[in-house]
């Protein structure tokens with residue numbers, strides 16, 4: 169295949185790209201077509217490498233408003249509503265919505281997706297369906313699956329066993345949700361358990377970490393310490409970490425040293441956290457009428 173008349177990143181002159189057996193074999197100013205070669209006119213558009221979506225939830229995709237809308241706008245209300253929707257999941261329901269979403273992403277140039285999958289489900293309906301989706305889509309999409317304990321590991325019945333079962337079924341990464349666990353002790357224990365599981369099955373680690381407007385939510389320090397001390401380092405991702413926005417400067421300064429040593433990755437989630445975050449924080453100096461002070 170020969171793609172002609174395209175711009176390559178940071179270059180102004182038009183180029184031709186030759187693709188043979190699925191691989192780019194030449195990028196030149198002008199390439200003459202070979203016999204029977206398929207030619208695509210790039211129409212002076214920009215040719216880019218595929219995009220990466222490092223954080224999506226394909227099990228809950230395309231379910232907005234089911235069974236009700238999130239009127240409060242908080243993350244925790246979202247989790248409550250999803251918990252209701254989860255009861256109606258079927259294998260085909262998950263596959264249909266996930267494939268539809270992946271095709272939408274592919275049509276916008278995404279070819280690498282990491283999806284978290286809620287495994288706080290005794291039947292693991294979504295995980296089993298998404299493992300099939302990963303296989304069915306592999307020719308056009310590289311999909312990673314994270315065992316994500318949406319309702320906690322220590323705080324959900326048989327949470328540890330469900331995580332272990334997920335690792336055995338074939339996920340790519342182990343997740344956690346320390347800020348949703350019932351207490352600080354559970355949060356720390358859940359992370360230690362998740363790291364041990366990731367090491368045992370040689371998997372990546374990606375935890376929703378401190379996704380809450382609580383300055384006392386400090387699970388990131390535990391994630392970073394474990395990333396450092398296990399040597400997993402850049403196999404580790406801390407997702408969202410929005411509580412950092414509430415930390416005091418002295419603590420943040422200390423934490424930064426550890427984060428640098430741990431060499432872990434972060435996945436910000438501006439699209440969602442701009443809406444779900446800050447909902448329960450009063451706006452400083454907001455106008456208050458004399459009547460409403462009482």
Ligand SMILES: [Zn+2]
Pocket residue numbers: 223224225284376
């Ligand atoms: Zn998420």
